[in-house]
Amino acid sequence: MNLLILSFFVALSTFFLTKIFIKILPKYGFYGIDLHKEDKRIVAENVGISVIIPFLISLIIFYNELGAKFFLILFVITSLTSFFGFIDRIFKFKPREKILGLTLIGIFLTPFVDREIFGINLSYISYIIIPIGFSISCNLTNMLAGLNGLEIGLALINSIFLTIFSYLKNNINLFLIFFTLTISLSVFLRYNFYPARAFPGDTLTLAIGAIYFSSIVYYDMDFLLIPLLILNAFDAFLKFITAGIMYREKFKPTLIKNGKLYYNGGYLSLIRLILKIKPDKEWKVVLKIYLLQIIILLIFILIYNKFIQ
Secondary structure, three states, rough: OHHHHHHHHHHHHHHHHEEEEEEEEHHHHHHHEEOOOOOEEEEEOOOOOHHHHHHHHHHHHHHHHHHOOHHHHHHHHHHHHHHHHHHHHOOOOHHHHHHHHHHHHHHHHHHHHOEEOOEEEEEOHHHHHEEEEEEHHHHHHHOOOOOOHHHHHHHHHHHHHHHHHHHHOOHEEEEHHHHHHHHHHHHHHHEEEEEEEOOOOOOHHHHHHHHHHHHHHHHHHHHHHHHHHHHHHHHHHHHHHHHHOOOOOOOOOOOEOOOEEEEEOOOOOOHHHHHHHHOOHHHHHHHHHHHHHHHHHHHHHHHHHHHHO
16 A cells, blocks of 8 residues: 555645535535634534545545454544544534434444453443543543644644554554544644634544544553543533533633633633633643643653553
């Protein structure tokens, strides 16, 4: 398989699809308001489909050339999750409905994975744990969001890490999956980073969690979920413990003044915690979170080399 041709196809198709969807989707109501800009500009939403389409085509190519059934499994799971995210934008599912819907998609994965997670034999309970874990993974990659380039940049960092890790582990299937995702996310980030011209939407952010969980659990590398999702989990924890003890009317939006974001009270999140320490420009906050994720991955590598490998 020629990786140069693959890279060219994925990059070019992501580029053109992104340009097309930025123009088309707002005409059909798929747009959002950039709340962290003082002019509250309109931005095309659900443009993340431009990453999903080349990724799905690549999976079919990989299956035809290598014959590994996991490419078909991941094709189905990614398609279902991305479609669910797309219609979520239309029907605006409640949190419980979103959790249930993703859990049902996760059931499809259960017959194909090992019954052990983190070395614990789950036996038949895996038919409950795996779909729930799948749903949690998808929701976590969808929750740490709100700033231009945040979700896609974190996904790109993780994807680069997984590409290198799978190459060193000589897992060609995982390598191809995350190599393809890395190329596509790199192109899309150009349009999603500050100032964003395209929002990924749930169609991509939910699918990223699905790709993580399905690939890592299928190939029995569950320990990788910890460094990949620990920041997302911390963000969700902050939101849960603060929003859970507050009334909705006490929530206050992030304050924007002279190009800087300020914590203005209300619930906490990772973004708001950073702003509480020091108000800053949007893109600088995003870079700080990128740096945190890189540090986490580097610490994981040190721990892995010493204790796990």
